[in-house]
Amino acid sequence: MKKYMAYPYGVWMLIFIIAPILLVVYYAFTDKSGALTLGNFTSMLSYTSIFGRSFLLAFAATVVCLLLGYPLAYIMSKQPPRWQNFYMMLIMLPMWMNFLLRTYAWMSILENNGFINQFLQNIGVIRLLNTLLRPEAPIEYLPLINTGGAVVLGMVYNFLPFMVLPIYNVLIKIDKKLIEAAQDLGAPSGAVFRKVIFPLSMPGVIAGITMVFVPAVSTFVISKTLGGGKEMLIGDLIDLQFMGNAYNPQLGSAIALVMMALVFLCMLIMNRFDDGSGEEGGLLL
Amino acid sequence: MEKKCLIELKCIEKEFDGEQVLKGISLSIRNREFVTLLGPSGCGKTTTLRIIGGFESPTSGDVLFEGRRLNDIPPYKREINTVFQRYALFPHLDVAENIAFGLRLRKLGEQEIQTKVRTMLELVGLRGFERRKVTSLSGGQQQRVAIARALVMQPRVLLLDEPLGALDLKLRKDMQLELKKIQQSTGITFIYVTHDQEEALTMSDTVVVMNHGIIQQIGSPTDIYNEPVNAFVADFIGESNILDGVMVRDELVRFCGRSFECVDKGFGEQTPVDVVIRPEDIKLTFPGDALLQGVVESIVFKGVHYEMMIRTEHFTFMVHSTLAEPVGKTVGLSVVPFHIHIMHKTEAAQ
Numbered sequence: 001m002k003k004y005m006a007y008p009y010g011v012w013m014l015i016f017i018i019a020p021i022l023l024v025v026y027y028a029f030t031d032k033s034g035a036l037t038l039g040n041f042t043s044m045l046s047y048t049s050i051f052g053r054s055f056l057l058a059f060a061a062t063v064v065c066l067l068l069g070y071p072l073a074y075i076m077s078k079q080p081p082r083w084q085n086f087y088m089m090l091i092m093l094p095m096w097m098n099f100l101l102r103t104y105a106w107m108s109i110l111e112n113n114g115f116i117n118q119f120l121q122n123i124g125v126i127r128l129l130n131t132l133l134r135p136e137a138p139i140e141y142l143p144l145i146n147t148g149g150a151v152v153l154g155m156v157y158n159f160l161p162f163m164v165l166p167i168y169n170v171l172i173k174i175d176k177k178l179i180e181a182a183q184d185l186g187a188p189s190g191a192v193f194r195k196v197i198f199p200l201s202m203p204g205v206i207a208g209i210t211m212v213f214v215p216a217v218s219t220f221v222i223s224k225t226l227g228g229g230k231e232m233l234i235g236d237l238i239d240l241q242f243m244g245n246a247y248n249p250q251l252g253s254a255i256a257l258v259m260m261a262l263v264f265l266c267m268l269i270m271n272r273f274d275d276g277s278g279e280e281g282g283l284l285l
Numbered sequence: 286m287e288k289k290c291l292i293e294l295k296c297i298e299k300e301f302d303g304e305q306v307l308k309g310i311s312l313s314i315r316n317r318e319f320v321t322l323l324g325p326s327g328c329g330k331t332t333t334l335r336i337i338g339g340f341e342s343p344t345s346g347d348v349l350f351e352g353r354r355l356n357d358i359p360p361y362k363r364e365i366n367t368v369f370q371r372y373a374l375f376p377h378l379d380v381a382e383n384i385a386f387g388l389r390l391r392k393l394g395e396q397e398i399q400t401k402v403r404t405m406l407e408l409v410g411l412r413g414f415e416r417r418k419v420t421s422l423s424g425g426q427q428q429r430v431a432i433a434r435a436l437v438m439q440p441r442v443l444l445l446d447e448p449l450g451a452l453d454l455k456l457r458k459d460m461q462l463e464l465k466k467i468q469q470s471t472g473i474t475f476i477y478v479t480h481d482q483e484e485a486l487t488m489s490d491t492v493v494v495m496n497h498g499i500i501q502q503i504g505s506p507t508d509i510y511n512e513p514v515n516a517f518v519a520d521f522i523g524e525s526n527i528l529d530g531v532m533v534r535d536e537l538v539r540f541c542g543r544s545f546e547c548v549d550k551g552f553g554e555q556t557p558v559d560v561v562i563r564p565e566d567i568k569l570t571f572p573g574d575a576l577l578q579g580v581v582e583s584i585v586f587k588g589v590h591y592e593m594m595i596r597t598e599h600f601t602f603m604v605h606s607t608l609a610e611p612v613g614k615t616v617g618l619s620v621v622p623f624h625i626h627i628m629h630k631t632e633a634a635q
């Protein structure tokens with residue numbers, strides 16, 4: 001009886017997961033006339049720099065998320081239980097807003113005559129910089145938008161909760177007795193963290209890295225809005241093949257397929273770091 | 286063997302959210318002693334142990350270690366190690382690394398660590414288990430790892446919180462003997478927590494009986510068993526019949542509507558007291574040969590003896606005897622004066 005219950009799910013998987021992947025594979029290996037070819041893959045070679053840039057920015061965003069997210073999750077897990085839910089809500093709050101809206105908001109903050117630059121002008125920082133650093137070619141604003149930094153900022157802002165939540169979830173489940181046992185065996189608080197808490201939180205870290213890195217490496221909205229679209233990421237490239245003027249679904253599929261493989265590879269390497277300690281870490285694969 | 290005072294608790298009180306859990310615990314523990322804290326669930330045994338270990342600080346009172354005040358010393362600086370109630374082994378480390386945990390913090394050489402770990406594993410009978418995951422071990426094996434992990438630190442004092450609680454009876458008995466042997470061979474002071482009175486009596490040099498956060502009695506196992514100071518201790522250490530009685534005068538007590546000779550004095554006249562009679566001290570006779578008569582209500586075979594419930598007019602007695610009497614039979618119950626124990630009524634004994 002239980003078996004039948006799973007059928008709708010099976011059908012759903014077939015239609016919405018398996019079929020699209022097969023379709024992507026089919027497109028990737030055919031040309032416009034439908035004949036088998038590897039041409040889509042060879043023509044991708046000219047885009048290696050875009051791949052490199054995407055992985056670099058996503059990597060940077062992941063590192064920043066980890067550096068910000070881990071302490072945040074750690075501090076949160078130490079708060080009295082009543083407050084923990086409140087902090088959790090604060091972290092989730094931005095996610096209730098539309099993704100596009102959030103990103104556009106950053107646009108108006110970072111623009112050349114946006115919030116930050118206006119503020120810097122008003123308090124005279126720009127003038128100060130001009131007199132100090134470059135009196136010969138004065139600037140009117142700091143170039144904030146349309147930079148790699150702005151893209152990373154956008155990624156961090158949007159994906160930080162995906163880093164905090166899995167780490168927090170693992171941290172609050174660590175048995176307090178283990179911390180006491182470590183203290184009992186002579187560990188001051190630093191050693192307790194290094195030798196017990198951090199290793200035990202690895203599954204959360206791995207999950208967090210995965211959940212930030214994967215959407216970051218394939219995003220296109222963020223790079224379009226905050227990166228100005230002049231330096232494309234893989235997401236933009238794929239977007240262009242399906243929606244843009246470069247219309248070429250075959251190439252788009254091939255790129256998507258290669259990226260899938262690369263992401264898969266990254267995750268595989270990630271999980272090797274986690275060997276032994278947390279079996280849960282592998283669940284995401 | 287030198288026996289000087291190692292740990293002293295002075296009037297320890299502890300409150301949790303306004304509820305007083307320890308109400309003035311004073312206790313001194315000598316070097317190399319095996320002390321057991323015994324008492325019913327929730328009486329404050331674990332809390333007392335955690336205060337000694339440094340995981341809880343007392344609301345008032347002092348913990349002294351060789352005369353030095355220990356209150357503000359964090360756990361990692363105390364020469365005390367703990368075997369936790371549910372082991373608390375590190376799941377991300379294998380058996381050997383669990384045992385080596387404290388040694389690595391002491392920055393010992395790799396060679397020395399390996400040697401010590403191997404010696405310890407041998408001592409607790411887990412040779413060859415070095416690389417096993419702790420999560421793959423049975424309860425008894427995990428228990429041994431927890432003991433090894435604490436012992437390898439060569440602490441002055443080892444705290445054990447119901448270390449055998451999760452083991453089956455046979456394994457429990459074996460481990461009791463092993464622990465006692467380890468304690469004697471290493472000379473480490475053991476402070477042991479249990480709510481199993483038999484375990485306390487067989488293993489300890491000194492038993493501390495607690496109830497509701499108050500120490501009821503401190504003494505050797507024989508003292509505690511033979512001369513319980515109140516009805517609570519008498520009842521907790523082995524089963525007892527506890528009756529309300531009145532001390533008529535010295536050496537005469539009245540209960541169950543009759544007067545009995547006893548050996549206790551100094552209670553005054555017409556004083557309400559608790560009368561304690563152990564089940565094995567009641568002899569069954571012909572109905573006419575005793576002051577009390579009763580009807581056998583039930584009988585259970587307990588291995589060495591039979592346990593019978595015998596209903597008299599005022600009270601149902603528990604009686605242990607090697608001879609069985611059929612249910613429904615009327616018998617006489619007699620007790621020699623020496624076995625009638627008279628105790629002051631105390632609040633805590635209720």
Ligand SMILES: Nc1ncnc2c1ncn2[C@@H]1O[C@H](COP(=O)(O)OP(=O)(O)OP(=O)(O)O)[C@@H](O)[C@H]1O
Pocket residue numbers: 301302306324325326327328329330331332333480
């Ligand atoms: N952290 C705490 N916060 C609030 N109350 C506590 C805390 N720890 C213990 N208590 C209370 O203190 C009392 C004594 O607890 P304790 O753990 O010392 O009992 P115990 O004698 O070890 O019992 P057991 O045999 O069940 O382990 C209990 O009523 C318990 O509810």
Ligand SMILES: [Mg+2]
Pocket residue numbers: 330331332370446
């Ligand atoms: Mg306890």
